[in-house]
Amino acid sequence: MSAESGRFQASEARAFGALGVRGYPMFLGTFLLTMMADNVEHVISYWVAFQKFHSPALGGFAVVAHWVPYLLFSVAVGGLNDRIDSRRLIQIGAVMFMGVSLGWGYFFVTDSLQMWHAMVLLTLHGLAGVFWSTSSAVLLYDIVGAAQLSSAVRLNATVRYLGTLVGPGMGSLIMLTLGPTRGIFLNAAFYLPIFLWLAWAPYGRHFKKDVAAPKRSVRGVGDIIATAREVRGLPTIVAMMVLAGAASFFVGNSYQAQMPGFAHDVGHGDPGVAYTSLLGADAAGALLGGILLESRGSWMATRTQNALKLSLCWGAALLGFAVTRSYWLALPLLFLAGFFELSFSSMAQTLVQLEAPEASRGRVLGLFSMASSGLRTFSGITVGLAGSMTSIHTSLALSALAFLLTIASVLARSTLASRAALKSP
Numbered sequence: 001m002s003a004e005s006g007r008f009q010a011s012e013a014r015a016f017g018a019l020g021v022r023g024y025p026m027f028l029g030t031f032l033l034t035m036m037a038d039n040v041e042h043v044i045s046y047w048v049a050f051q052k053f054h055s056p057a058l059g060g061f062a063v064v065a066h067w068v069p070y071l072l073f074s075v076a077v078g079g080l081n082d083r084i085d086s087r088r089l090i091q092i093g094a095v096m097f098m099g100v101s102l103g104w105g106y107f108f109v110t111d112s113l114q115m116w117h118a119m120v121l122l123t124l125h126g127l128a129g130v131f132w133s134t135s136s137a138v139l140l141y142d143i144v145g146a147a148q149l150s151s152a153v154r155l156n157a158t159v160r161y162l163g164t165l166v167g168p169g170m171g172s173l174i175m176l177t178l179g180p181t182r183g184i185f186l187n188a189a190f191y192l193p194i195f196l197w198l199a200w201a202p203y204g205r206h207f208k209k210d211v212a213a214p215k216r217s218v219r220g221v222g223d224i225i226a227t228a229r230e231v232r233g234l235p236t237i238v239a240m241m242v243l244a245g246a247a248s249f250f251v252g253n254s255y256q257a258q259m260p261g262f263a264h265d266v267g268h269g270d271p272g273v274a275y276t277s278l279l280g281a282d283a284a285g286a287l288l289g290g291i292l293l294e295s296r297g298s299w300m301a302t303r304t305q306n307a308l309k310l311s312l313c314w315g316a317a318l319l320g321f322a323v324t325r326s327y328w329l330a331l332p333l334l335f336l337a338g339f340f341e342l343s344f345s346s347m348a349q350t351l352v353q354l355e356a357p358e359a360s361r362g363r364v365l366g367l368f369s370m371a372s373s374g375l376r377t378f379s380g381i382t383v384g385l386a387g388s389m390t391s392i393h394t395s396l397a398l399s400a401l402a403f404l405l406t407i408a409s410v411l412a413r414s415t416l417a418s419r420a421a422l423k424s425p
Contacts, residue, residue: 016294018152021144023203027136028152030194032159034132037097037190039167041125044180044187045104049118058115062122064377069126071374075224077134078366082359086139087198093131094195100125101188108181133373137365141353143203150302150350151294157346158290161338165283224370227363235417236304236355237364240348242410243311245371247345250403251318251396252379256282258392265393266327274327281331285338293343300343302354305418307347308411314340315404322397345372 018024049058080089100121107113136156144152174183231237255262256279263274293300300306317337324330349368356364382399389395 016151016155018144018148018155021148021152023143023201024148024152026197026201027140027143028155028159030197031136031156032163033190034094034097034194035160035163036167036170037101037187038129039164040171040174040187040190041097041101041104041184043168043171044175044184045118045121047175048104048108048180049113052113053115053118055115058118061119065119065122065126066129067126067374067377069123069130069374071370071377073127073130074134074370074374075227075363075366077130078138078227078362078364078369079223081135081138081362081366086135086142086204086362087201089131089135090139091195091198093128093133093135094191094198096124096128096131098188098191098195100128101184101191105181105184105188108184130369134362134366134369137349137353137369138362139204141361146354149353150347153350153353154290154293154342154346157342157349158287158294161283161286161290161342165280165287223363224367227360227367230357230360231364231367234355235414236351237368239304239410239414240307240352241368241371243308243344243348243407244368245375246403246406247311247314247341248372248375249378250382250399250406251315252376254376254379254382255318255321255392255396258396261392262321262330266325266330278330278334281334282338285335285340286342287338288335289339289342290346292339293346300347302347302350304351304414305411307344307351308407308414310340310344310347311407312404312411314344315400315407319397319400319404322393322400348372 019028046062049055077089103117103121103124104113107117140152140156141149171183171187174186177183178186231241259278263278266278267274300310314337317333317340321330321333321337324333349372352364352368353361379399382395382402
């Protein structure tokens with residue numbers, strides 16, 4: 001048995017094992033509700049803002065405002081988790097989410113929404129996401145421990161996709177039945193369960209009085225550099241950071257924003273049906289991937305090389321989707337892309353969680369969040385802007401190819417290092 005397989009054996013557990021951990025089902029349920037509310041707010045606020053301003057620039061700003069806070073503040077929020085109770089930081093995120101929904105509601109009621117109001121609310125929403133998601137990753141480890149971590153991360157990733165899938169439909173239903181104003185006020189209430197549960201939930205390092213982490217101050221860019229230096233000697237974390245960063249930088253979820261164009265090019269009958277089907281295939285692949293990986297238990301071990309190989313499959317599926325003009329081939333390729341994306345991304349987060357030093361777990365997970373989410377800011381350039389100069393097919397193909405070459409080199413170095421470690425006495 002290799003050193004790595006022995007180190008991570010504890011993370012491989014029975015199917016859906018995390019659901020048997022006290023407290024995790026409630027964590028997962030409130031996570032799903034928050035994820036759904038996040039998407040419901042997008043549906044309602046984007047629709048009203050578009051009707052009022054008809055501004056493509058505001059739509060572009062919404063994407064930037066969503067991801068840039070992860071790029072700028074993930075490590076800082078991670079550092080706060082090393083000093084402050086993670087439950088309280090998640091509650092701060094929930095309060096910010098609620099405040100943004102109530103803010104939209106106020107401007108809808110008074111019919112006083114201006115462009116700068118929308119930009120402020122969109123930015124605050126992005127900041128709330130950093131507090132919630134980064135701190136949730138820290139608290140997750142404290143709830144389930146190493147033994148059920150793989151199961152918990154996979155279930156969280158599956159629920160995230162489920163929230164993304166259900167949220168827009170729920171938002172449309174709420175808007176049709178209640179209207180945007182009453183609907184956005186109702187949406188604010190969806191954040192209450194996670195806030196109320198965490199008020200008394202008996203979890204986290206600070207609840208257990210396990211607060212041996214040094215009281216380092218949060219220093220912005222200095223924290224990013226210091227944390228990067230700290231993990232430099234941990235090859236597993238370095239490989240997963242590069243993997244997450246490359247996936248976000250080169251591709252991210254930018255191809256989903258370009259899906260109307262892809263649907264038109266590979267359209268089979270009604271382009272609207274093609275568009276919905278292509279988006280649904282990607283989400284369905286991810287959902288099935290999460291369920292299959294969980295139901296099969298330790299079907300694939302949580303190891304660095306497995307995560308890298310799965311990501312190569314994801315890149316290959318996207319490369320195939322980029323070059324095909326066949327609707328019937330595009331559907332299974334996107335299904336596979338969704339399956340492999342959930343598989344490698346959940347495995348990467350598990351590996352980082354397991355390897356992160358206890359004293360700086362928050363900062364390390366913040367750095368991972370910056371790589372996996374913050375760098376998505378630039379995928380709009382690699383796929384979107386480049387696509388406007390060439391074609392979206394060419395830009396996605398080149399981005400997927402760049403990702404494949406980057407990860408292939410990381411996998412080659414990891415393989416050589418593993419062989420050298422086996423040969424050493």
